[in-house]
Amino acid sequence: MTLVAGIDSSTQSCKLVIRELESGRLVRQGRARHPEGTEVDPEAWWAALLEAVAGAGGLDDVAAISVAGQQHGMVVLDEAGEVIRPALLWNDTRSAAAARALIEEFGAAELAARTGSVPVASFTATKLRWLRDAEPEAAARVAAVALPHDWLTWRLRGYGPAGRTPLGPVLGELVTDRSDASGTSYWTPGADEYDRGLLAAALGHDAVLPRVLGPAESAGSTVAFESAGVAIPAGIAVGAGAGDNAGAALGLGATEGDVVVSIGTSGTVFAVTGRPSADETGTVAGFADASGAYLPLVATLNAARILDSVAALLGVDHAELGELALQAEPGSNGLVLQPYFEGERTPNLPDATATLFGMTLASTTRPTLARAAIEGLLCGLADGLDAVRRVGVEPRRILLIGGAAMNPAVQTIAAQVFDSPVAVPQPGEYVADGAATQAAWALTGTRPAWPLALSAEPAPDHRPVIREQYAAVALA
Numbered sequence: 025m026t027l028v029a030g031i032d033s034s035t036q037s038c039k040l041v042i043r044e045l046e047s048g049r050l051v052r053q054g055r056a057r058h059p060e061g062t063e064v065d066p067e068a069w070w071a072a073l074l075e076a077v078a079g080a081g082g083l084d085d086v087a088a089i090s091v092a093g094q095q096h097g098m099v100v101l102d103e104a105g106e107v108i109r110p111a112l113l114w115n116d117t118r119s120a121a122a123a124r125a126l127i128e129e130f131g132a133a134e135l136a137a138r139t140g141s142v143p144v145a146s147f148t149a150t151k152l153r154w155l156r157d158a159e160p161e162a163a164a165r166v167a168a169v170a171l172p173h174d175w176l177t178w179r180l181r182g183y184g185p186a187g188r189t190p191l192g193p194v195l196g197e198l199v200t201d202r203s204d205a206s207g208t209s210y211w212t213p214g215a216d217e218y219d220r221g222l223l224a225a226a227l228g229h230d231a232v233l234p235r236v237l238g239p240a241e242s243a244g245s246t247v248a249f250e251s252a253g254v255a256i257p258a259g260i261a262v263g264a265g266a267g268d269n270a271g272a273a274l275g276l277g278a279t280e281g282d283v284v285v286s287i288g289t290s291g292t293v294f295a296v297t298g299r300p301s302a303d304e305t306g307t308v309a310g311f312a313d314a315s316g317a318y319l320p321l322v323a324t325l326n327a328a329r330i331l332d333s334v335a336a337l338l339g340v341d342h343a344e345l346g347e348l349a350l351q352a353e354p355g356s357n358g359l360v361l362q363p364y365f366e367g368e369r370t371p372n373l374p375d376a377t378a379t380l381f382g383m384t385l386a387s388t389t390r391p392t393l394a395r396a397a398i399e400g401l402l403c404g405l406a407d408g409l410d411a412v413r414r415v416g417v418e419p420r421r422i423l424l425i426g427g428a429a430m431n432p433a434v435q436t437i438a439a440q441v442f443d444s445p446v447a448v449p450q451p452g453e454y455v456a457d458g459a460a461t462q463a464a465w466a467l468t469g470t471r472p473a474w475p476l477a478l479s480a481e482p483a484p485d486h487r488p489v490i491r492e493q494y495a496a497v498a499l500a
């Protein structure tokens with residue numbers, strides 16, 4: 025039995041799945057938490073990856089592995105392969121002014137044409153520009169720029185700081201893939217090459233960038249070493265890895281007509297398309313996918329944590345939050361939560377805060393607040409669905425995934441908010457599954473066709489009042 029492994033190094037945790045190559049059957053899995061915060065030492069991701077490997081019983085019998093991860097994070101390395109400063113994550117908004125500066129310098133239309141996207145604070149280039157201006161000494165030391173999955177792939181292959189890793193700081197051995205490269209704002213989808221002019225404009229100078237591998241390519245094989253008591257065996261083929269959303273599209277086997285809505289730390293709406301997109305308004309990011317195609321995507325900063333926060337406020341767990349929400353009527357009796365707890369990316373309001381509208385004695389109850397949290401979360405994503413439609417995506421069904429999609433109330437209310445049929449795949453780690461798919465592809469040269477099982481298809485029950493109320497407060 026040949027086994028392949030996939031990793032999702034996401035914002036809140038690291039998840040590892042080990043699957044049988046032929047059937048795709050889940051054999052075992054592991055997970056570990058990541059630290060809180062929008063600025064994280066990458067070593068914490070490596071430690072979590074090792075903990076997840078140990079929790080899954082090790083990699084001794086695994087033939088191939090690939091690492092998907094949260095997109096955009098800025099990992100800056102010096103000549104000695106040391107991380108210069110903690111990574112700034114996709115949800116760190118301190119580079120909002122840098123994003124505006126780059127747009128002023130180049131123009132939104134030119135940036136969309138050159139990179140597929142108009143950058144907001146999430147994008148790597150804006151973080152490099154922030155570094156250039158706020159920490160010039162650190163910026164001057166930057167010899168290489170990597171993304172979270174690139175850096176973890178490098179470490180897994182034995183590269184890293186001198187003295188602490190078997191193969192040392194060989195910066196030229198950094199690799200990435202098209203999907204994650206397309207979230208940097210210095211890579212051109214279609215041409216499939218880096219835009220070094222934009223990198224230099226952001227950072228202030230050129231630097232080593234990871235080599236971009238194709239969907240079926242292998243980065244090479246692991247060498248044997250041990251880190252924190254966990255063994256990485258020799259000879260495991262390592263796939264290119266991917267940005268987490270592209271990983272999920274691959275893991276789901278999403279095809280034309282499938283729009284994926286993911287409710288994790290971020291909320292994302294995306295689809296696999298044959299042609300690159302370039303939305304000058306900046307709403308839709310024109311990413312590449314992990315299969316050689318494209319992935320127009322809308323992302324919100326606030327998603328599952330909206331529910332974490334409101335559940336904590338109400339003193340209930342996720343299941344009870346859902347039960348409360350379903351006690352209220354669609355529209356939450358006029359209560360509307362605009363859930364910009366961490367600022368917002370779509371719409372681009374990095375300094376915004378959350379607001380509760382429509383509070384009356386009658387509307388302010390525990391059930392209406394629980395429902396308003398879910399409705400507010402989903403309305404932001406429904407706006408995202410409209411935006412991907414505007415770049416030519418025609419949804420036939422919505423595949424609802426991510427931690428919060430497991431909540432039955434989220435599923436029921438999704439069928440009331442979205443005007444397309446909703447299907448909920450079986451609870452699973454679809455990003456890690458996408459990485460395992462890549463591992464299998466790199467090992468055999470053929471993309472595996474593992475089956476996708478659905479766990480729910482809530483009956484369509486479109487209730488326009490929910491989005492009408494939400495749209496009205498956006499204008500308020």
Ligand SMILES: Nc1ncnc2c1ncn2[C@@H]1O[C@H](COP(=O)(O)OP(=O)(O)O)[C@@H](O)[C@H]1O
Nearest residue numbers: 034035036037288289328342426427428430431
């Ligand atoms: N049943 C549930 N209802 C609502 N939210 C949930 C539920 N289960 C998990 N979550 C939330 O989902 C989030 C984790 O989802 P996940 O997709 O793993 O995120 P990420 O990949 O961004 O780390 C957490 O914020 C967690 O509290």
Ligand SMILES: O=C(CO)[C@@H](O)[C@H](O)COP(=O)(O)O
Nearest residue numbers: 034035094095114288289290
């Ligand atoms: O910034 C984006 C997409 O552009 C986010 O989707 C990140 O990729 C983080 O994802 P999660 O940790 O929420 O899965």
